[in-house]
Amino acid sequence: MTFQAELINWYQNNKRDLPWRHTNDAYTIWLSEIILQQTRVEQGLPYFNKFLENFPTVSDFASATETKVLKLWQGLGYYSRGRNMHATAQAVVNHYNGIFPVNHDELIKLKGIGEYTAAAISSFSSGEARAVVDGNVFRVLARYFGISTPINSPVGKKEFYKLANELLDQDDPATYNQSIMEFGAIQCKPKSPNCSICPLNQTCYAFMHQQVNLLPVKIRKAAQKHRYMNYFICENEQGVLVRERQAGDIWQHLFDFPSIEALEEVTLNSASFAQKVSDTFGKEAQFTLLASKKHILTHQIIHLHFFSLKNYIFNFSKQKELKWVSLIELDELPQPKVIHDFITDYLL
Numbered sequence: 001m002t003f004q005a006e007l008i009n010w011y012q013n014n015k016r017d018l019p020w021r022h023t024n025d026a027y028t029i030w031l032s033e034i035i036l037q038q039t040r041v042e043q044g045l046p047y048f049n050k051f052l053e054n055f056p057t058v059s060d061f062a063s064a065t066e067t068k069v070l071k072l073w074q075g076l077g078y079y080s081r082g083r084n085m086h087a088t089a090q091a092v093v094n095h096y097n098g099i100f101p102v103n104h105d106e107l108i109k110l111k112g113i114g115e116y117t118a119a120a121i122s123s124f125s126s127g128e129a130r131a132v133v134d135g136n137v138f139r140v141l142a143r144y145f146g147i148s149t150p151i152n153s154p155v156g157k158k159e160f161y162k163l164a165n166e167l168l169d170q171d172d173p174a175t176y177n178q179s180i181m182e183f184g185a186i187q188c189k190p191k192s193p194n195c196s197i198c199p200l201n202q203t204c205y206a207f208m209h210q211q212v213n214l215l216p217v218k219i220r221k222a223a224q225k226h227r228y229m230n231y232f233i234c235e236n237e238q239g240v241l242v243r244e245r246q247a248g249d250i251w252q253h254l255f256d257f258p259s260i261e262a263l264e265e266v267t268l269n270s271a272s273f274a275q276k277v278s279d280t281f282g283k284e285a286q287f288t289l290l291a292s293k294k295h296i297l298t299h300q301i302i303h304l305h306f307f308s309l310k311n312y313i314f315n316f317s318k319q320k321e322l323k324w325v326s327l328i329e330l331d332e333l334p335q336p337k338v339i340h341d342f343i344t345d346y347l348l
Helices: 003-014 026-034 043-055 060-063 066-073 080-095 115-126 135-145 154-167 174-187 271-281 327-332 337-346
Strands: 223-233 239-244 259-262 288-298 300-310 322-325
Touching: 003 174, 026 043, 026 080, 026 115, 026 239, 066 080, 135 154, 135 174, 154 271, 154 322, 223 337, 239 327, 239 337, 259 271, 288 337, 300 337, 322 327
Parallel strands: 223 300
Antiparallel strands: 223 259, 239 322, 288 300
């Protein structure tokens, strides 16, 4: 049995029953593909259901506010995906009469849709013969064919895409693409795959050469940057003071609190930090530590302190990103997960 036939046979017997596999609707498939980028199916499935319930059509998605989209997205991370989805939905309504494209070359013009996602949507919705290459596919191909070229290098990507397209089942590309992706997700897993029950183990290079744990090869990224955020919680009869984060940094258009970012971990009895608080919030400002958290992102590790702030002064004419909200309004605003967790524990 060929490599392709083995994968398809395995898929028919082992595939998970996932809702987007019961449709060829490009909008529904697009929702699933964007939500599942860098997200496990178990985590992404509730978000998929939530988005489809709130936005049953692309027109519904396009007419929503960005705030609502980001609130529904809250907790998934990589918030630019949510903003890009909103922009794409509006583009489909404005330029495609609300009919989601199914052609690869049209799809790839849309915001947030790259080569992988365009190939997946076109393949699954219209049967276009485009090989889908995601992390699971990289891993299966690297191990089975013994390819040691780094998968995140330009040369590696070119090599893997060429091989993937050569292997593509031209008669039924959708089933083959689903098969190899699913095989990588639940059989040829990143760590500790059960190779003893793998239908490909007799012809797999990595298994035969004891290189399963060595492949695929990936160039190590630069070390994560550490950032130190000190948040100040200001409350009065109006509610709590929040800040809408602006473009040019993480968490764009999400809400957090007034803050001071430091170059290193703050020592709570530090005279220099106390002076910074005084310079920022007025000489009478008093602060008390409420909580400390750490939040790990792909390229950054965020160290957070949350302080209660009293006797503060703000110049709202110069800080237009600040506003008072009630606790009910606060709960409706999109927030980074670490901020949401703090709010849940200490404010709501």
